[in-house]
Amino acid sequence: xxxxxxxxxxxxxxxxxxxxxxxxxxxxxxxxxxxxxxxxxxxxxxxxxxxxxxxxxxxxxxxxxxxxxxxxxxxxxxxxxxxxxxxxxxxxxxxxxxxxxxxxxxxxxxxxxxxxxxxxxxxxxxxxxxxxxxxxxxxxxxxxxxxxxxxxxxxxxxxxxxxxxxxxxxxxxxxxxxxxxxxxxxxxxxxxxxxxxxxxxxxxxxxxxxxxxxxxxxxxxxxxxxxxxxxxxxxxxxxxxxxxxxxxxxxxxxxxxxxxxxxxxxxxxxxxxxxxxxxxxxxxxxxxxxxxxxxxxxxxxxxxxxxxxxxxxxxxxxxxxxxxxxxxxxxxxxxxxxxxxxxxxxxxxxxxxxxxxxxxxxxxxxxxxxxxxxxxxxxxxxxxxxxxxxxxxxxxxxxxxxxxxxxxxxxxxxxxxxxxxxxxxxxxxxxxxxxxxxxxxx
Numbered sequence: 001x002x003x004x005x006x007x008x009x010x011x012x013x014x015x016x017x018x019x020x021x022x023x024x025x026x027x028x029x030x031x032x033x034x035x036x037x038x039x040x041x042x043x044x045x046x047x048x049x050x051x052x053x054x055x056x057x058x059x060x061x062x063x064x065x066x067x068x069x070x071x072x073x074x075x076x077x078x079x080x081x082x083x084x085x086x087x088x089x090x091x092x093x094x095x096x097x098x099x100x101x102x103x104x105x106x107x108x109x110x111x112x113x114x115x116x117x118x119x120x121x122x123x124x125x126x127x128x129x130x131x132x133x134x135x136x137x138x139x140x141x142x143x144x145x146x147x148x149x150x151x152x153x154x155x156x157x158x159x160x161x162x163x164x165x166x167x168x169x170x171x172x173x174x175x176x177x178x179x180x181x182x183x184x185x186x187x188x189x190x191x192x193x194x195x196x197x198x199x200x201x202x203x204x205x206x207x208x209x210x211x212x213x214x215x216x217x218x219x220x221x222x223x224x225x226x227x228x229x230x231x232x233x234x235x236x237x238x239x240x241x242x243x244x245x246x247x248x249x250x251x252x253x254x255x256x257x258x259x260x261x262x263x264x265x266x267x268x269x270x271x272x273x274x275x276x277x278x279x280x281x282x283x284x285x286x287x288x289x290x291x292x293x294x295x296x297x298x299x300x301x302x303x304x305x306x307x308x309x310x311x312x313x314x315x316x317x318x319x320x321x322x323x324x325x326x327x328x329x330x331x332x333x334x335x336x337x338x339x340x341x342x343x344x345x346x347x348x349x350x351x352x353x354x355x356x357x358x359x360x361x362x363x364x365x366x367x368x369x370x371x372x373x374x375x376x377x378x379x380x381x382x383x384x385x386x387x388x389x390x391x392x393x394x395x396x397x398x399x400x401x402x403x404x405x406x407x408x409x410x411x412x413x414x415x416x417x418x419x420x421x422x423x424x425x426x427x428x429x430x431x432x433x434x435x436x437x438x439x440x441x442x
Contacts (some may be wrong), residue, residue, distance in 0.1 A: 007054065007264070009191075009267045011268075014269035015272040015292070019296075021036035021041050031248040039299065040368045044347040046367060047291055047356070049312070061332075062315065062333030077103040078183065085127035087322050089129065095127065096188070096368070098132075099149075100134065100136075110431070115137075120134065133152075166192075173250060188303050191246075193239035193240070194234070205235035214343065222277055227276040263300075265299055266295075266297045268295040284359050291365070308338075318334060351368060354425075362377035362381070362385075365394075373424075374393045375391060375393050391442065
């Protein structure tokens, strides 16, 4: 079989527990559930940075955000960084990008290095050179039913009036799929949904979302906590249902073009959402609602309806993509190809995932099968790459407290557990290119 095409479908701020195969009922994701039944789904997948730009930087490069200087939003992905687009283009792939980029701006919002509302120049597109319809920060150039992106020639491309944004993004992706493809392709589709609409300070689902989904269940970690989930949950689910419908449009087009049998489709998200129940905004915390994401793949080599229960990280996705294209991942990539878990070649697979946290605070966290352990820098500013000293912040026993309601960080009964987890966290920080810090007890 020839090298597969790769269609990467990326949502923004989507919790794992909104997908039917992960247990949400009634299911509003029949297409994702079908993908899981045909392919492979990863039960315990996590972001490595619960903020949009840093997570995207890690996904594009395979390196941790603090390592490459993109540890908060509004930081330029260094043009010297090698991305998955560069790697696949060098291997003969056609590489295209549609949707939200969020890696080209830095400096003041109205300054010369801000592209929030301006077209991204080619040198800031991370190597996506064959097809480009995108905005750096899509939430600044659109709303749910209006807006625009920019094409490869930096021309504004308006959304049709009255058409939902996720449908418009999909329309451009379908345009790419309908083109002749003499080479294998890698298309990265980056939706804004279900991210909240910044200037409106709310989530915006398709019209009718409140009526359709207002009675749907609310996750237990949100119930009983202040936040804004009460006013937004139905619209959030409406966004996810729209993404699922659009995934179905993409897969149907692959079938219509005779591409389905040799196209790997991967679906995941940059981070989750806690609806202001854990801090003053929506993510940027160590909690499952921030860190845990869906990850489902289907295509050649990814078949059989398999569930993988090992802990995996977004940092593992870049080497997975490179491996799928028939290449060996570069040594700069920090993760490991997920193919090792499918073909039985995995040796010493990590027993924890590691996350860097920024903006709300400078934090570091690990999640094992049982424990969540997180520390934070003593200085309140979250706009620094790291710290020499951290204070213990959160400890949850997920086997007894899966919704993270009881913080055990100051409980003397868990002192030995905290020492062991601190040692593991330090090791993971060093492996991520950081200095070993001092971790002080709570």
